[in-house]
Amino acid sequence: DTEVTQTPKHLVMGMTNKKSLKCEQHMGHRAMYWYKQKAKKPPELMFVYSYEKLSINESVPSRFSPECPNSSLLNLHLHALQPEDSALYLCASSQLSGGALETQYFGPGTRLLVL
C-alpha cells in the first residue's frame, strides 16, 4: 500500500483565517515532507520531518507552521496567509534508510485559495 492521504482536498480562506492541512500515511515511513506547487511549476520543498523532528526548513515564512504529532501524521498550520500563497500543497513520505528505499510517495494534494 503506497497511499498518502491529505485533507481537505480544497480550501478557501481569508487572509485573517487560521486553518490546517492534514496528511497521513500508514506505510511505516519515518520521513514526511511538505511541498508547495504553483501552476505550471515543479513542486518546491518546504519542510522535512525525519523521525518526527523537523530536519529541513527551506526558509519558509513563519505564517506556515508544520507539526508532526506522530510518525503517521503531518500537519501544516496556516495563519495570516497572502494571496500569493495560493497553490497546491503536496505531502509526501519516504523510508529513512539507505539504499533503494527512499522513494517519496505523494498524496493527492490540497488546493488552497487565499482571498
Add this chain to the structure above:
Amino acid sequence: AQKVTQAQTEISVVEKEDVTLDCVYETRDTTYYLFWYKQPPSGELVFLIRRNSFDEQNEISGRYSWNFQKSTSSFNFTITASQVVDSAVYFCALSNLRTGTASKLTFGTGTRLQVTL
C-alpha cells in the same frame, strides 16, 4: 549544485504514437537516484520509476521504458503506443542520497504531454 533539465515544455502526439521525454541532469555526487513522476490533472504526483547511479540497465514496464546513460547524464522516458490516459505532466527528479537523512528531490520543470485521439 544539482540541476535537472527537461527541455521539452509541451509535447502533443496522436494516440498510438511513440513519444520520448528527455531528461538531462547535473550532479557532483557519485551516488544518486533518478526518478520519473507523473502528474495527471488531478494533481497527485505518481511515482513511476527510480534508478540508481550504479545501474545503467534500461528498463521496460509495459508501454513504458527508460534509457539511462551516465556518459551523457541523461535519463529519458519513452511511452510506446501512447494513450489518452497518458496525458499528464511528467517530472524527472534527482536525489543525492546520504544514509540516514531524508532525501531532497531536485525536480526538472516538467514536460506536459497531450495525447489526442
